[in-house]
Amino acid sequence: MEPWERVWIDAEAFGEDIHSYINCTECHGGEAVDDFEAAHAEQITPVVNSPEVCGRCHVDNGQPAWDSLHNQLTGYDTALYARSAPEHYGTLEEMEANHCNSCHATCGDCHVSQPTSVGGGLVKGHDFYTTPSMSQNCTACHGSRVKDEYYGAHEDISSDVHFRARMACTACHVADEMHGIDMDNLANRYDGTQDPSCESCHEDIQLGKDSEIREHEIHQPEDMSCQVCHSTTYINCINCHVEQTENGTPFFTVEENFLGFYIGLNPEVTEERPYRLVPLRHVPIDRESFSFYGENLLPNYDARPTWVYATPHNIQRNTPQTETCKSCHDNNDIFLTIDKVAEDELIANENVIVEEAPEW
Amino acid sequence: MVFRERGNKLKHRFTGIALFSLGALLVSAGIGMLLFPVTGVVSGSPSQDIPPFTDYACLDCHTDEGRLKELAVKPEEPEEALSSGPG
Numbered sequence: 001m002e003p004w005e006r007v008w009i010d011a012e013a014f015g016e017d018i019h020s021y022i023n024c025t026e027c028h029g030g031e032a033v034d035d036f037e038a039a040h041a042e043q044i045t046p047v048v049n050s051p052e053v054c055g056r057c058h059v060d061n062g063q064p065a066w067d068s069l070h071n072q073l074t075g076y077d078t079a080l081y082a083r084s085a086p087e088h089y090g091t092l093e094e095m096e097a098n099h100c101n102s103c104h105a106t107c108g109d110c111h112v113s114q115p116t117s118v119g120g121g122l123v124k125g126h127d128f129y130t131t132p133s134m135s136q137n138c139t140a141c142h143g144s145r146v147k148d149e150y151y152g153a154h155e156d157i158s159s160d161v162h163f164r165a166r167m168a169c170t171a172c173h174v175a176d177e178m179h180g181i182d183m184d185n186l187a188n189r190y191d192g193t194q195d196p197s198c199e200s201c202h203e204d205i206q207l208g209k210d211s212e213i214r215e216h217e218i219h220q221p222e223d224m225s226c227q228v229c230h231s232t233t234y235i236n237c238i239n240c241h242v243e244q245t246e247n248g249t250p251f252f253t254v255e256e257n258f259l260g261f262y263i264g265l266n267p268e269v270t271e272e273r274p275y276r277l278v279p280l281r282h283v284p285i286d287r288e289s290f291s292f293y294g295e296n297l298l299p300n301y302d303a304r305p306t307w308v309y310a311t312p313h314n315i316q317r318n319t320p321q322t323e324t325c326k327s328c329h330d331n332n333d334i335f336l337t338i339d340k341v342a343e344d345e346l347i348a349n350e351n352v353i354v355e356e357a358p359e360w
Numbered sequence: 361m362v363f364r365e366r367g368n369k370l371k372h373r374f375t376g377i378a379l380f381s382l383g384a385l386l387v388s389a390g391i392g393m394l395l396f397p398v399t400g401v402v403s404g405s406p407s408q409d410i411p412p413f414t415d416y417a418c419l420d421c422h423t424d425e426g427r428l429k430e431l432a433v434k435p436e437e438p439e440e441a442l443s444s445g446p447g
Binding site for chain 1: 410411413414415416417418419420421422423425428429431432433434442443444445446447
């Protein structure tokens with residue numbers, strides 16, 4: 001998107017929008033004068049996602065959206081602070097301010113413009129839309145893992161069956177989930193109610209005994225998540241380092257990544273997610289990820305696994321795992337066994353490593 | 361006969377007074393509503409009075425493709441250009 005396009009208002013389309021009745025400065029700040037410098041001197045762009053701006057009218061969604069995982073990025077804090085120690089929290093906050101703030105999804109990042117993390121830009125000439133665009137909003141942020149898996153961008157790996165059925169992200173991830181309605185104090189996206197769940201649509205698929213599907217009768221719901229059989233190869237990132245250029249521009253480097261499929265032990269068995277086995281994905285972190293900002297900022301690095309609970313977005317009815325019983329049984333290749341974990345990360349991952357594949 | 365005419369005159373006078381009073385009541389109610397508007401809060405709709413639109417200077421520029429092309433500048437060093445690997 002060209003720089004001018006990012007800020008161009010389509011008078012015809014926006015004129016039909018109820019927001020066009022509101023003065024520009026009411027949401028954006030600044031001053032409505034003809035001089036460029038003066039007009040933008042105190043401008044807030046993009047509009048911050050606060051209950052004081054959007055929430056003034058959208059009273060049901062304003063506060064929950066502000067508190068939501070999408071805006072607060074609580075999942076990052078949960079993982080980072082668990083691996084760190086209180087004396088480093090200040091430094092980590094500085095790091096997050098430089099490298100993570102553009103990832104906070106504001107109301108506008110989903111309903112009027114592309115997210116700030118990809119440079120922003122009005123999607124429909126400032127016309128607001130209720131349903132976010134899959135390509136210009138959702139996957140603009142969720143690009144490297146979800147997008148590539150869902151669209152089938154990895155060579156020889158099919159797109160998600162739901163993508164082929166022309167389902168957009170919002171078909172499963174509905175407004176209440178995105179706005180954080182009734183989702184208070186979640187530690188990360190796998191905390192709380194499992195919503196969406198496969199069963200919320202696939203009601204006809206009986207699980208466990210009496211299901212009349214042989215594989216579903218043999219494998220009980222508490223044995224494994226649906227993705228163990230119905231997802232396939234996904235991307236894993238090994239190390240991410242963040243830095244700044246001499247003039248203070250932040251950037252990151254992920255030096256190593258690879259495709260693979262690894263079944264391991266569920267790191268956090270809960271009533272909502274009772275599965276013993278789940279696919280595990282290596283997250284982009286190592287002990288030196290933030291060393292640009294200080295030494296040993298992650299002293300409790302081993303407190304959390306680096307192979308984490310994953311729900312790959314490349315669901316298929318038939319996968320390599322569903323071909324035969326022996327695709328999984330006696331097949332250590334698709335299990336996260338000790339030989340696949342870096343020596344430096346054995347302690348961090350001791351609770352998720354599988355001794356060996358189940359016998360046939 | 362005289363009484364009947366007097367009775368009719370009285371009836372017409374009462375009807376006139378009643379209609380005049382009703383008209384005055386409606387007019388004063390209308391003036392009252394204009395002077396003291398009642399605002400309601402509906403979920404998902406504007407919860408306050410919106411002042412009239414006056415920010416035409418912003419709109420004039422941001423709807424003018426030519427002016428924006430002239431003024432908008434490319435950021436010098438976008439973060440995504442420096443970063444490498446899956447984000």
